[in-house]
Amino acid sequence: MHDSLATSSQHCALTYVGHATVLIELDGVRILTDPLLRNRVTFLRRRRPLGEHAAPRAVDAVLISHCHLDHLDLRSLRRLDRGVRLIVPRGAGRYLARGGMRNIEELQAGDTTTVGGVTIRATYAQHDGALPFGPRADCLGFVVGGRRQVYFAGDTDLFPAMAQLAGHLDVALLPVWGWGPTLGADHLDPRRAAQALALLRPRLAIPIHWGTLHPVFMGWCNPRFLTEPARAFIRYAAELAPQVLTRILQPSTRLALDALLDSLPAGFSEERLPDGSQQAVGRRLRKYVEFGIRPVRRRKHHRFY
Numbered sequence: 001m002h003d004s005l006a007t008s009s010q011h012c013a014l015t016y017v018g019h020a021t022v023l024i025e026l027d028g029v030r031i032l033t034d035p036l037l038r039n040r041v042t043f044l045r046r047r048r049p050l051g052e053h054a055a056p057r058a059v060d061a062v063l064i065s066h067c068h069l070d071h072l073d074l075r076s077l078r079r080l081d082r083g084v085r086l087i088v089p090r091g092a093g094r095y096l097a098r099g100g101m102r103n104i105e106e107l108q109a110g111d112t113t114t115v116g117g118v119t120i121r122a123t124y125a126q127h128d129g130a131l132p133f134g135p136r137a138d139c140l141g142f143v144v145g146g147r148r149q150v151y152f153a154g155d156t157d158l159f160p161a162m163a164q165l166a167g168h169l170d171v172a173l174l175p176v177w178g179w180g181p182t183l184g185a186d187h188l189d190p191r192r193a194a195q196a197l198a199l200l201r202p203r204l205a206i207p208i209h210w211g212t213l214h215p216v217f218m219g220w221c222n223p224r225f226l227t228e229p230a231r232a233f234i235r236y237a238a239e240l241a242p243q244v245l246t247r248i249l250q251p252s253t254r255l256a257l258d259a260l261l262d263s264l265p266a267g268f269s270e271e272r273l274p275d276g277s278q279q280a281v282g283r284r285l286r287k288y289v290e291f292g293i294r295p296v297r298r299r300k301h302h303r304f305y
């Protein structure tokens with residue numbers, strides 16, 4: 001157990017380390033999601049190198065959402081500590097144990113565990129986590145709950161049961177892009193991430209899974225996919241879910257949440273729903289929530305060349 005569990009600090013803060021790596025500080029506990037703490041992973045390179053002191057070290061637990069290489073990186077985990085507590089999807093444990101990690105807890109969607117006074121609830125994610133030669137494991141999101149409720153979506157597409165998470169989320173960390181000019185299936189693009197807000201109804205939304213990684217050969221041209229997805233998400237959110245506050249965090253930046261959240265209404269306000277397009281989206285989403293059907297296959301994803 002690290003010292004931080006013993007602190008009485010009650011502040012809540014988020015550090016967007018980059019891509020899907022977020023340090024959640026809540027009720028004196030430090031939880032790190034999907035640590036990618038290297039500047040190069042196979043063919044992907046980090047846009048701005050992670051400085052020696054910028055990488056989080058002492059954490060109380062690590063959450064792994066799924067086994068894709070941009071979310072589960074053994075060498076990054078070993079940099080933390082082989083004994084660091086890992087909370088991982090069902091099926092990933094054996095792979096991690098073989099990789100030398102010693103403190104592994106597998107969860108499936110619906111399971112809960114605790115870290116200090118904080119509850120970790122594993123949630124469903126609509127994502128294909130299969131790898132040709134990797135472990136067969138579930139894909140999860142997590143709700144990290146204490147004095148605040150923070151939803152980390154992992155990699156996912158829209159799914160109707162997002163609506164079941166609504167009602168008490170303070171913050172949603174939503175993926176809005178990836179690491180290249182186009183996006184594969186089973187991901188949220190900026191528009192669909194904004195649509196997800198209408199289901200999740202958090203008070204604050206922060207886009208993640210953007211702005212950090214690019215293929216090795218693309219670094220020289222500063223491609224738009226490294227900067228535009230978060231801005232596009234903010235624009236769509238203003239149109240489709242204006243009652244949700246949004247903030248862009250650049251990689252390696254920290255946001256203290258208490259003053260910000262305390263300045264917001266206590267919950268998502270139905271009364272502030274505007275006329276027009278937002279309601280139309282709400283109706284469409286409600287329809288597939290009610291009937292349990294998958295939304296019509298999306299049109300082509302955005303491209304950011």
Ligand SMILES: [Zn+2]
Pocket residue numbers: 066068071127128129155
């Ligand atoms: Zn993935």
Ligand SMILES: [Zn+2]
Pocket residue numbers: 020068070071155209
């Ligand atoms: Zn990913």
